[in-house]
Amino acid sequence: MQTIAERLKSAHLRMERATANAHRPPKSVQLLAVSKTKPVSDITQAYEAGQRLFGENYVQEGVEKIQALTHLKDIEWHMIGPIQSNKTRIVAEHFHWVQSVDREKTARRLNDQRPATMSALNVCIQLNIDGESSKSGIGEQELPALIETIAAMPNLRLRGLMAIPEATTDTVKQATTLGKLAELFTQYHTKLSDFDTLSVGMSGDLEAAIAHGSTMVRIGTAIFGSRNNG
Numbered sequence: 001m002q003t004i005a006e007r008l009k010s011a012h013l014r015m016e017r018a019t020a021n022a023h024r025p026p027k028s029v030q031l032l033a034v035s036k037t038k039p040v041s042d043i044t045q046a047y048e049a050g051q052r053l054f055g056e057n058y059v060q061e062g063v064e065k066i067q068a069l070t071h072l073k074d075i076e077w078h079m080i081g082p083i084q085s086n087k088t089r090i091v092a093e094h095f096h097w098v099q100s101v102d103r104e105k106t107a108r109r110l111n112d113q114r115p116a117t118m119s120a121l122n123v124c125i126q127l128n129i130d131g132e133s134s135k136s137g138i139g140e141q142e143l144p145a146l147i148e149t150i151a152a153m154p155n156l157r158l159r160g161l162m163a164i165p166e167a168t169t170d171t172v173k174q175a176t177t178l179g180k181l182a183e184l185f186t187q188y189h190t191k192l193s194d195f196d197t198l199s200v201g202m203s204g205d206l207e208a209a210i211a212h213g214s215t216m217v218r219i220g221t222a223i224f225g226s227r228n229n230g
């Protein structure tokens with residue numbers, strides 16, 4: 001059995017190799033450790049191994065972990081799962097980032113509910129890049145309007161795009177999807193000053209994502225092991 005520290009190191013090696021292969025600068029990709037369903041003790045182990053960015057999918061579970069770990073002041077917490085309207089307040093009050101914003105209503109509530117004592121909430125817009133009906137995220141056509149709306153919200157800081165491309169072994173299809181995503185990202189990255197994050201790539205496809213310009217990969221199983229037993 002490998003430890004979390006060892007798996008974290010392997011993930012960094014994969015990222016470094018992919019970054020070098022893509023002729024991109026070292027450290028141009030951040031690692032978000034996705035700790036959903038995993039206990040606080042796993043997060044502590046990753047933290048002790050140097051990890052600082054953690055992603056959670058479920059509001060209640062995430063907030064419980066944030067509250068259990070308030071003594072680790074330099075953790076940056078990212079919400080990456082769907083958010084129901086009645087949960088926006090608790091999200092706005094606890095997380096540093098929300099990567100799963102996919103409608104104006106959610107953005108508006110997060111903006112209104114972000115406590116004045118906290119800095120602006122970093123947000124990414126989740127894009128449904130394959131048009132899969134089962135998935136969250138807005139369509140490409142709706143992106144310009146949502147970007148414009150969020151960019152004008154004082155308590156939100158629009159940082160970029162997040163996507164979960166369909167899992168596929170078809171490398172041509174994968175490259176097409178990732179290429180389209182990179183093109184959209186670049187278009188806004190050059191226009192908006194804070195728009196610096198392309199969150200794409202998971203345990204299974206981080207190399208392809210980094211080859212296509214990902215700036216943040218979200219890795220769960222490769223660090224914390226399988227989630228089959230919760």
Ligand SMILES: *Cc1c(COP(=O)(O)O)cnc(C)c1O
Nearest residue numbers: 034057080202203218219220221
């Ligand atoms: C679970 C999850 C991940 C991590 O996936 P792994 O395949 O376990 O690395 C990344 N992003 C989102 C949005 C997730 O829900």
